[in-house]
Amino acid sequence: MVLVRAIVRPEKVGFILSELLSAGFPAVTKMSVFGRGRQMGVKVGDLVYDEIPKEMLLVVCVDEDKDDAVKVILGAAKTGKDGNFGDGRIFVSPVEEAYTVSSGTAGL
Numbered sequence: 721m722v723l724v725r726a727i728v729r730p731e732k733v734g735f736i737l738s739e740l741l742s743a744g745f746p747a748v749t750k751m752s753v754f755g756r757g758r759q760m761g762v763k764v765g766d767l768v769y770d771e772i773p774k775e776m777l778l779v780v781c782v783d784e785d786k787d788d789a790v791k792v793i794l795g796a797a798k799t800g801k802d803g804n805f806g807d808g809r810i811f812v813s814p815v816e817e818a819y820t821v822s823s824g825t826a827g828l
Contacts, residue, residue: 721815721828724779724789727753728797728808733775739796740779745789749778759805772806780815780828 728736733750740748754771761770781789790810797808819826 721780721818722783722786723813723815724781724786724793725811725813726777726779726793726797726808727755727774727810728777728793729799729806730773730775732797732799732808733777736777736793736796739792740777740789743788743792745779745781745785745792747779751776751778757806757809762806774808780818782828786812 726736730752737748737750740746753774753776755774756770756772761768761772763769777793779789779793790812793810799807817826818828
């Protein structure tokens with residue numbers, strides 16, 4: 721199993737969630753986060769905004785579905801034809817075990 725963690729623009733979340741559901745990934749955890757990427761925030765005149773609001777989406781899936789989940793998120797999160805700075809980042813990490821709390825069942 722793998723954890724696909726995507727940090728994306730808040731305005732893209734609804735579309736990303738819809739696309740994930742359509743692709744067979746209904747289970748998603750979402751949380752609001754703040755941060756900055758390589759651009760070191762946004763400068764408007766003399767003001768620098770270095771804590772940009774983003775949303776983090778977490779999807780756990782079997783290894784064989786990882787590429788599909790990443791592809792869906794990449795396609796849905798991109799702004800414009802070629803994308804823009806601040807569109808986000810995707811991280812993929814291994815998941816050793818998963819359990820359902822109500823039943824204690826292991827796995828997805």
